[in-house]
């Protein structure tokens with residue numbers, strides 16, 4: 001027997017609706033070792049107000065970098081100061097924060113790398129529901145996942161390295177108790193860049209696949225009435241052919257009717 005047939009079968013991982021690969025192909029496993037994953041979680045957990053930081057970064061994104069996204073998040077008529085209170089925008093900031101919280105926990109604490117991969121793929125797929133992205137997302141020209149995450153690479157990492165801190169708001173005590181800084185700035189920067197770039201590629205890829213799948217499902221649906229007629233015509237023809245076959249067989253098998261003797265009229 002050939003070596004390939006004898007080789008142990010690799011465990012497949014279901015990522016969303018399709019089987020896309022083996023666990024050994026998990027991009028988070030490939031890009032990050034255990035130490036990297038612990039760094040991710042520890043540095044994320046050190047942030048004093050991660051939700052506020054995510055909010056600040058999204059304010060920059062919609063106001064300075066991609067104003068087209070204002071409408072998507074329902075803040076096109078709101079002044080900057082009021083945006084965080086708007087439900088869709090505030091909701092997305094919260095969802096984004098929860099996504100990062102869950103992802104860093106799965107990678108760095110529970111070591112659920114499969115779950116982490118599935119969460120990112122699922123989040124990419126779910127964005128096909130957003131009409132704006134469904135229409136405008138283009139991984140070669142304007143990749144909105146890349147645009148958003150690149151701002152995080154630039155703006156979030158300084159908070160993670162401790163180079164930047166949120167100004168303490170009035171009445172809020174500035175938490176100054178810091179963990180011992182056991183990672184260097186360049187280590188933190190490298191690991192977070194690898195991690196966030198993996199998020200970009202996985203979200204982009206799962207979004208593209210899902211959009212293509214939905215388009216092809218729509219095409220099939222649009223073709224369906226015509227296909228139904230064709231299929232039913234073919235079926236009718238087949239039934240008719242079978243029926244005539246049965247009838248012919250029956251006729252040829254039937255005992256020949258006995259010749260009738262008619263009375264000679266003469």
Ligand code: HEM
Nearest residue numbers: 072088091092095096099123126130132133144145148149
């Ligand atoms: C780049 C990384 C992004 C991450 C990690 C992210 C994360 C999320 C998550 C976790 C949700 C809620 C659950 C879900 O639908 O899966 C969500 C919803 C949503 N996302 Fe994103 N998102 C990203 C980018 C974008 C972009 C570029 C847009 C721009 C169109 C966008 C628009 C939305 C909208 C409109 C919702 C629904 C919000 C609601 O109706 O409450 N997201 N996002």
